[in-house]
Amino acid sequence: MKFRAKIVDAACLNHFTRVSNMIAKLAKICTLRISPDKLNFILSDKLASGGVSMWCELEQENFFSEFQMEGISAANNEIYLELTSENLSRALKTAQNARALKIKLTNKHYPCLTVSIELLSVSSSSRIVTHDIPVKVIPRRLWKDLQEPTVPDSDVSIYLPVLKTMKSVVEKMKNISNHLIIEANLNGELNLKIETELVCVTTHFKDLGNPPLASENASQARNPEQMAEVHIDIRKLLQFLAGQQANPTKAVCNIVNNKIVHFDLLHEDVSLQYFIPALS
Amino acid sequence: MKNEVRRRLLYGGPHRPFYAVKRNSSLGKRRGRGGVKSRSFEKRGQHPGTRGRQAEARLATRLVRAPAMLKCGMGGSQVKVFGKAIQALSRVSDELWLDPSEKGLALRSVNSCRSAYGCVLFSPVFFQQYQWSTSVKMNDNDTISNLNCKLGMKSILPIFKCLNSLERNVESCKIFTRSDKCKVVIQFFCRHGIKRTHNVCFQESQPLQVIFEKSTCSNTLMIQPRVLAEAIVLFTSSQEEVTLAVTPFNVCIKSSNEESMDLTSSVHSEMFVGPDEFDFFQIGVDTEITFCFKELKGMLIFSEATHAPISIHFDFPGKPMALSIDDMLLEANFILATLADEPSRASSPQSLCLSQKRKRSDLIRSNSKAGKNVTSKALEHISRKAAPKRLCPNETLTDISALENCGSPPLKRVSGDVGEVPASSVRRAEEVLGSPCLRKFSCMFFGAVSSDQHFSHPFDSLATASDSEEDVNYGSFSTF
Numbered sequence: 001m002k003f004r005a006k007i008v009d010a011a012c013l014n015h016f017t018r019v020s021n022m023i024a025k026l027a028k029i030c031t032l033r034i035s036p037d038k039l040n041f042i043l044s045d046k047l048a049s050g051g052v053s054m055w056c057e058l059e060q061e062n063f064f065s066e067f068q069m070e071g072i073s074a075a076n077n078e079i080y081l082e083l084t085s086e087n088l089s090r091a092l093k094t095a096q097n098a099r100a101l102k103i104k105l106t107n108k109h110y111p112c113l114t115v116s117i118e119l120l121s122v123s124s125s126s127r128i129v130t131h132d133i134p135v136k137v138i139p140r141r142l143w144k145d146l147q148e149p150t151v152p153d154s155d156v157s158i159y160l161p162v163l164k165t166m167k168s169v170v171e172k173m174k175n176i177s178n179h180l181i182i183e184a185n186l187n188g189e190l191n192l193k194i195e196t197e198l199v200c201v202t203t204h205f206k207d208l209g210n211p212p213l214a215s216e217n218a219s220q221a222r223n224p225e226q227m228a229e230v231h232i233d234i235r236k237l238l239q240f241l242a243g244q245q246a247n248p249t250k251a252v253c254n255i256v257n258n259k260i261v262h263f264d265l266l267h268e269d270v271s272l273q274y275f276i277p278a279l280s
Numbered sequence: 281m282k283n284e285v286r287r288r289l290l291y292g293g294p295h296r297p298f299y300a301v302k303r304n305s306s307l308g309k310r311r312g313r314g315g316v317k318s319r320s321f322e323k324r325g326q327h328p329g330t331r332g333r334q335a336e337a338r339l340a341t342r343l344v345r346a347p348a349m350l351k352c353g354m355g356g357s358q359v360k361v362f363g364k365a366i367q368a369l370s371r372v373s374d375e376l377w378l379d380p381s382e383k384g385l386a387l388r389s390v391n392s393c394r395s396a397y398g399c400v401l402f403s404p405v406f407f408q409q410y411q412w413s414t415s416v417k418m419n420d421n422d423t424i425s426n427l428n429c430k431l432g433m434k435s436i437l438p439i440f441k442c443l444n445s446l447e448r449n450v451e452s453c454k455i456f457t458r459s460d461k462c463k464v465v466i467q468f469f470c471r472h473g474i475k476r477t478h479n480v481c482f483q484e485s486q487p488l489q490v491i492f493e494k495s496t497c498s499n500t501l502m503i504q505p506r507v508l509a510e511a512i513v514l515f516t517s518s519q520e521e522v523t524l525a526v527t528p529f530n531v532c533i534k535s536s537n538e539e540s541m542d543l544t545s546s547v548h549s550e551m552f553v554g555p556d557e558f559d560f561f562q563i564g565v566d567t568e569i570t571f572c573f574k575e576l577k578g579m580l581i582f583s584e585a586t587h588a589p590i591s592i593h594f595d596f597p598g599k600p601m602a603l604s605i606d607d608m609l610l611e612a613n614f615i616l617a618t619l620a621d622e623p624s625r626a627s628s629p630q631s632l633c634l635s636q637k638r639k640r641s642d643l644i645r646s647n648s649k650a651g652k653n654v655t656s657k658a659l660e661h662i663s664r665k666a667a668p669k670r671l672c673p674n675e676t677l678t679d680i681s682a683l684e685n686c687g688s689p690p691l692k693r694v695s696g697d698v699g700e701v702p703a704s705s706v707r708r709a710e711e712v713l714g715s716p717c718l719r720k721f722s723c724m725f726f727g728a729v730s731s732d733q734h735f736s737h738p739f740d741s742l743a744t745a746s747d748s749e750e751d752v753n754y755g756s757f758s759t760f
Contacts, residue, residue: 087547094513094549112548119510127557129514132548 001079001137002070003034003105005060012063013101017092018245019058019270024089025243026054026274031138031146032113034069034079037061041085042146051277052236055148058270072140079105080138080146083113091115091131099126111135149275151262154254155228157213158184160263161205163251166192167241169203174234176201179279182237183229184255186210186222194234211252228257231279240274248272347459348415348427350380352407353452359468360447363440364585365400365612370433371578372398372614377487378429378457378464380412384610389433390488395617396575397490400582406609408452415459427457429464430485439466439478449474457482490615494602497593498564499526505583505590507557512580514549515573521619522576524594525568530554536570536619559589569597570619579603579614586610594618 007013023030023041033040039060045053060067071077095101095117102116112132119127138146160166173180173194181193190205240263250266263274354362369376369389373396377388384403390396404410414426440446446468454467462484468476494500511533515522523536534550555561583590586607594601598620605612 084545091547091549094510127554128550128552130550131514134545134547 001072001105002068003079003103004066004068005064005103006066007063007101008065008099010098013092013095013098015268015270016063017089017095019056019267020085020089020092022243022245022267022272023056024085026239027085029082030054030085032081032083032135033146034081035071036069036077039063040148044145045149045275045277046145050233050236053149053275055273056270057148057272062269076140076143078143080143081105081111081113082136082138083133087131087133088113088115091117091133094129094131095119105135106132108132111137149273151254151264151273152256152260154262155222155257156184156186156255157211158186158188158190158253158255159209159211160251160253161190161208163241163244163247166205167238167244170234170238170241173201173203174238178234179231180234180237181229181231182253182255182261183227184208184253185227186224189227190253191227228255230255230258230261230276232261232276233279236276240276347457348380348425349411349413349457349459350378350385350427350429350464351409351411351454351456352380352385353409353454354407355452356447356450358406358408359440359450359453360443361406361585361610362402362453363443363446364582365402365610366433366436366440367443368578368582368612368614369398369400370437371574371581372396374433376431376433376436377485378427378431378482379487380427382412385410385412386487388487388489390490391575396572397488397615398575398578398613399489399615400610400612402610403608409454425486427459428484428486429457429482430487431464431480431482435480436466439480490600492600492602492613492615494591494593494604497595497602499567499592499594500560500562501526501531501558501592502560502589503553503558503592505580505587507553508576508590509580509584511551511553512577514551519546519573521570522573523568523570524592526563527566528555528563531558560591565596567594567596569594569601571601571616575614575616576603579605579612582612586612 007016019041027041027043031040031042031044033042037060039058041054041056043052043054045051069077069079071079092101092115095115097120098117099120100118102114104114104116106112106114108114111134113135115131115133117129117131119129169192170180173192176199177194177196179194181195182190183193184190188206188208188210190208191202192205193200193202244265244267246267248265248267250264252264254262254264256262258278260275260277263272263276265272265274365387366376369387372389373391375389377386379386379388382404384401384406386399386401389398412427449470450468451471452469454469455464457464462482464480464482466478466480468478470476514533515535519535521536523532523534525532525534531553532550533553535546535548537548579590583605586605588605588607591604591606592601593604597618600615600617603614603616
C-alpha cells in the first residue's frame with residue numbers, strides 16, 4: 001500500500017484546508033478512501049453516529065499536482081483509512097503560507113498519514129513542519145459498509161435557502177425542542193417546525209425552487225402543494241449546518257416522507273452528501 | 281501633622297519639595313518625643329530607599345516595627361506590559377510574589393511542583409515613580425526583611441484582565457502596600473476622572489528564587505517571538521510537553537512522546553528551523569530537552585507585549601533551561617525544569633512531575649555513572665556560594681524561617697521508598713535552625729557532599745541549576 005500526494009498551489013491548499021475543516025465539524029472520526037482518481041471522506045451510518053451518514057467526494061486532479069497511490073491489491077486498488085478528522089484539519093491549519101504540502105502514508109511504528117509542510121519564511125532557509133497523524137487501515141472485509149450510499153427516491157426535492165439563515169433559525173429552535181420537523185413541497189416551500197406543549201414555532205421559506213425531477217412518474221402523480229416531512233433530531237441538522245462555512249455552489253434537499261432527509265451540496269468541485277434519518 | 285501626612289498619602293504624588301520642608305519641621309517636633317523613636321528615625325533616614333514622607337508615615341502610625349513597603353506608579357502604556365507579565369506568570373502558578381528591591385520590582389511565581397519558575401523584574405526606570413523600603417525591626421536584633429508579599433493569582437489576575445481596554449482608558453496606575461492591613465492597593469486613574477481602587481490582601485510569605493547562571497549554558501538561542509508563536513500553533517493544548525532538539529545546523533521543536541498518552545491517537549508534530557532565523561545562535565552541544573508547554577506559552581504572551589526577542593539558554597537534559605527577555609526597562613526570566621535523560625531512552629519519558637517520581641529508581645541507578653559529574657559540579661556550586669542554590673527562599677541567610685516555605689509539599693507528592701528519604705531529611709532540616717542546617721539542606725538536595733546520594737531528588741533538574749542568581753544580592757545583572 002502506498003500513497004503520496006503533493007499540493008503546490010496556494011488556492012488548492014486553502015480549498016483542501018476548508019474541506020478538511022468542514023469534515024472535522026461534521027464527523028469526529030471518519031474514513032478516508034483513496035482511489036486513483038478520487039478522495040472520499042466517509043461516515044457510515046453506524047449507531048455511533050446516530051444513523052447519520054456522510055459521503056464527501058473530491059477529484060484528486062483538482063487539488064494535487066502529484067498523486068500516486070497503490071491499493072491493497074491490483075484488483076482492489078483502494079486504500080481505506082480511519083482517522084480523527086480534527087487531526088488532519090489542525091495539521092493543515094499550519095499550512096497557511098506553505099510553499100508546498102506533501103501527504104504520504106507512512107509506517108512509523110504504526111501507520112500514519114504524514115503531512116509535511118514547507119513553509120515560506122522571511123530568511124532564505126525554509127521551515128519544514130511535519131505532522132504524523134495516526135491512522136488505522138481498514139481491512140477489506142469492512143469495505144462493503146463504506147460504499148457510496150444510494151440516493152433514495154425522494155418524494156420532494158427542493159433547493160435549500162441560504163445556509164447561514166437556516167443555521168441561525170435552527171440554532172434558536174434548538175433551545176426549545178430537540179425534535180424538528182422538516183417539510184417541503186414541490187412548490188418551492190420549505191418549513192422548519194418545532195412543537196412543544198407550550199409553543200409551536202414554524203419558519204417558512206418560500207420561492208426556493210425545485211430541481212427538475214429525474215423520474216417523471218413521481219412528479220406527475222404528486223400534488224405540488226403536498227408537503228413531505230421528516231421528524232429529525234435538531235442537533236444533527238445543526239451539526240450539518242454548522243459545518244458549512246461558505247455558501248455552497250449548489251444545495252439540494254431530498255426528503256423521503258417519514259424516512260430520511262438527504263442533503264446534497266456542491267462546494268465548488270467538492271460534493272458532499274449528508275443523510276439524516278427520521279427519529280424512530 | 282499626622283493628619284496632613286495621611287492626606288498626602290491618600291492623594292499620592294511625591295510633592296517632594298513640600299516634604300523636604302515637612303521633614304525638617306517634623307524633625308524638630310519628633311525629636312522631642314521618646315528617645316528610641318528619634319533614634320529609629322535617624323537610622324531609617326540613612327536607610328537606602330527611604331524618603332522623608334515614608335519615615336513620617338511610619339512615625340505617624342507609631343509602630344515600633346516599621347513595615348516594609350512598596351509604592352510605585354506607572355503610565356497607561358506600562359499597565360499593559362505589567363498586566364501581561366502577570367498573565368504570563370499566571371501560567372506558572374496560582375501565587376504571585378511582589379518583591380521590591382533597589383533593582384526594581386520583581387514579580388515572582390513558582391509552580392507547585394517546583395518545576396517552573398517565573399520572574400519579571402521591572403527596573404525603577406520602568407515606573408514613573410518607584411519607592412520601596414525594607415522593614416526594620418526595632419527589637420534587640422535588627423532584622424531587615426523585605427516586603428514579603430504573596431498574592432493569589434485569582435485576586436490579582438482579574439484586575440488586569442482586559443488589557444486592551446485598560447490601555448485605552450487608564451491614564452496612570454498606582455500600586456502601593458498597606459502593611460498594617462496586609463493589603464496591596466492598586467489604583468487606576470482612568471479617563472473622565474474615574475478612579476478605580478482595588479484592595480488585594482496579601483499573605484506574608486518570603487519569595488522563592490531560583491539561582492541560574494545563564495552565561496554558563498552551552499547553548500543559547502535568541503529568536504523573535506513571532507517565530508516561536510508560529511511553532512506553538514503546531515501543538516494542541518492536550519500536548520503537555522515539547523521537545524527542543526538542537527544541532528549546529530538546525531533546531532527542531534517537536535511534540536514529545538509520552539508513555540501516558542496513547543501513541544496511536546496523538547499527532548506527532550515537528551518543526552525544523554534553520555540557524556539564520558535566529559538572532560543569535562550558539563550551540564555548544566547537540567542536545568534534546570523536553571519541557572512543559574504551558575510555561576512556554578506564558579512566556580510568549582509576555583513577549584508579545586514587549587516586542588523583544590526571547591533568549592533560550594539550555595544545556596543537557598535534566599538541567600533547567602531559561603527563557604528570558606532582556607529589555608532596557610525590564611527583565612523576564614522563566615526557568616523551567618527539563619526532563620532528565622535516562623540511560624534507557626527506549627522507555628518514553630512521562631510528564632515532568634510524574635516521571636521524576638516513577639523514574640526515581642532509574643535515576644538512582646544511573647546516579648553511580650552520573651554521580652561523579654554531578655558531584656563535582658554541585659560541589660563547585662556549593663563552594664562558590666554559601667547560599668543554597670535551591671529554589672528555597674534565601675533572601676537572607678539568617679532568615680531560617682524561609683525554610684518552612686521550602687519544598688516539602690512537592691516532596692510529599694513523591695511516593696515510593698526512595699522518595700521518603702529526602703522528605704524526612706527535609707523535615708529534619710526544618711526543625712533545626714542555623715546555617716549548618718542550611719548547608720545540610722542544600723547538600724542533601726544536590727546529593728553532593730553528603731554520603732547518601734540523594735541525587736534522585738524531584739527537583740534535581742532544578743537543583744543542579746548553577747550559580748549566580750538573577751537577584752539583587754549576589755548576581756551580576758548587567759542590564760541595570
